[in-house]
Amino acid sequence: MKIIPKFSRSIFVSLCGIIAIIIMLSNYSGQQDAVLASSFLNLAITTILVITSATLLVKYGVRGNFGKAWACFVSFVVLWFVAERIWMVFELVYQTDPWPSPADFFWLTGYLLYFAFTAFYLRPFKDIISAKLAVFTSGFAIILAGSIAYYMALQESYLSHSDMLLGLAYPILDSLSLAPIALGLILFARGQVNFVLACLFFGMIGFVVADFGFLFLNLDDNYHTGHAIDIPYLWAYAFFLFGTANYTQIFRIRNQENRFENQDKFK
Amino acid sequence: MVTVAIIDDDKNTVDVFIEYLEIFDIKVVAVGHNGKDAVDIYKKYKPDITFLDLRMPEYDGIYALSEIRNLDPNANVIIVTAELGAKHSEKLDSLRPTDIFTKPFNMEQIQLAIKRITATKANTSGHDKEKKALVSITITNALDKMSPSATNEVGDRLYAKYHCYFTDCLEHPEYLRDILTEIFGNGALVVMNAIRNDLTEFEDQQPISNFLLVLSK
Numbered sequence: 001m002k003i004i005p006k007f008s009r010s011i012f013v014s015l016c017g018i019i020a021i022i023i024m025l026s027n028y029s030g031q032q033d034a035v036l037a038s039s040f041l042n043l044a045i046t047t048i049l050v051i052t053s054a055t056l057l058v059k060y061g062v063r064g065n066f067g068k069a070w071a072c073f074v075s076f077v078v079l080w081f082v083a084e085r086i087w088m089v090f091e092l093v094y095q096t097d098p099w100p101s102p103a104d105f106f107w108l109t110g111y112l113l114y115f116a117f118t119a120f121y122l123r124p125f126k127d128i129i130s131a132k133l134a135v136f137t138s139g140f141a142i143i144l145a146g147s148i149a150y151y152m153a154l155q156e157s158y159l160s161h162s163d164m165l166l167g168l169a170y171p172i173l174d175s176l177s178l179a180p181i182a183l184g185l186i187l188f189a190r191g192q193v194n195f196v197l198a199c200l201f202f203g204m205i206g207f208v209v210a211d212f213g214f215l216f217l218n219l220d221d222n223y224h225t226g227h228a229i230d231i232p233y234l235w236a237y238a239f240f241l242f243g244t245a246n247y248t249q250i251f252r253i254r255n256q257e258n259r260f261e262n263q264d265k266f267k
Numbered sequence: 268m269v270t271v272a273i274i275d276d277d278k279n280t281v282d283v284f285i286e287y288l289e290i291f292d293i294k295v296v297a298v299g300h301n302g303k304d305a306v307d308i309y310k311k312y313k314p315d316i317t318f319l320d321l322r323m324p325e326y327d328g329i330y331a332l333s334e335i336r337n338l339d340p341n342a343n344v345i346i347v348t349a350e351l352g353a354k355h356s357e358k359l360d361s362l363r364p365t366d367i368f369t370k371p372f373n374m375e376q377i378q379l380a381i382k383r384i385t386a387t388k389a390n391t392s393g394h395d396k397e398k399k400a401l402v403s404i405t406i407t408n409a410l411d412k413m414s415p416s417a418t419n420e421v422g423d424r425l426y427a428k429y430h431c432y433f434t435d436c437l438e439h440p441e442y443l444r445d446i447l448t449e450i451f452g453n454g455a456l457v458v459m460n461a462i463r464n465d466l467t468e469f470e471d472q473q474p475i476s477n478f479l480l481v482l483s484k
Contacts, residue, residue, distance in 0.1 A: 059416055060414055060416050061415070061416075063411075063414065063415055064411060064412060064413050064414035064415060064416075064417070065412065065413055065414065066413050066414030066416070066417060067414050067415075067416075124412060124413045124457060124458075125454050125457045127457055127460065128453070128454070128456055128457050186453075187452070187453055187454050188451055188452040188453060188454045189452050189453050190448070190452040190453065191448065191449070191450055191451040191452025191453070191454060191455070192449060192450050192452075193450060193451055193452070193454075194452055250420070250450065
């Protein structure tokens, strides 16, 4: 796509490669190193994501549907950032098992804001969302979520029912999050704004894989922070970051001398 | 100043005609010798009046008038011909030339026609300004519903790419369509529909009919 310079693409591919290499090497070095590597990579990526998405809010304000959408998106990113830091503090400072913890409240609330973001973003375009398209995209998400739930229901685990349900909520919500994004991808096909939706789509797929892997590994208490399943998790944040960073380039601030004519003279 | 284009395959006639028009401070911006030239000249110069010979080799006046009408339904095109057959007459009726003159030129007649067109132009310029403002405000409102920064972005891109403003979109709706599609892809349809729906509420549709037509495509 024209809007993405080759340079940015190289940065993104390098970032994903670096994430994978660091996690793999740290695991080879030992579990403690893997915890530290994953935690600090997460801190770095999510901090930049918060800053980038906040930039979008500054540019848009909260007026119009896009303004409200990005306000929700920033709130979603901030809530997940808080959740990540709670997890980090529980694990590195208190040295206790971070799951379940108050972090789950922030993650789950974050999903609501994420859905609000997609609703506001797609609202101006509701007239061309056909019933067929809506059924197709939601059907895809529901089938994916249903398959995950069905598969997990067949598994035996030491986890309590409530923990199992909590763990299951994540991949299911991730799967459902794909529906409005898929809708947006179809609506904005060939447009420049489509790129951020593609990044969110692949990011959410990363979360589906990582959250499903997290739950699956937790069935036998085999998960630890920094496990290889964290790679798609960190990639997902990288996708979010790359998408929002490119979005800020679409609606960039241009030379003020080239301002388009305002309507003052007609008033 | 009134701008004129002359399309005629007879070069001597053209030279005499140019001399005469320039006496009356009428600027001849371009000269062509066939129907294809006429269309290219109209696209490039948008003259206030095009004098178009009917019979020309290859592309004739009928072809040129038809193409110019597609570009601008309100273009002032005066047909100049040595003789007008029934076959041509029928075709011309549907293409609505501004006037039809027969050769040899009656300079008094031509002067009167130019005066009439100039007067109409002066009367309609205020009207056009209103329509341009209407189109511009409607575009702004439709984009503002999405976000004021979307309005800024579309406006900035229109200026950067086509050196045109929202007010110019009445004449060049295809520029607006291009920019919206560039940003929103298929989603641009919704913005264009919203603009079109808002404009269809206004009674006098004639001056904005071409704008509405292009947005519908």
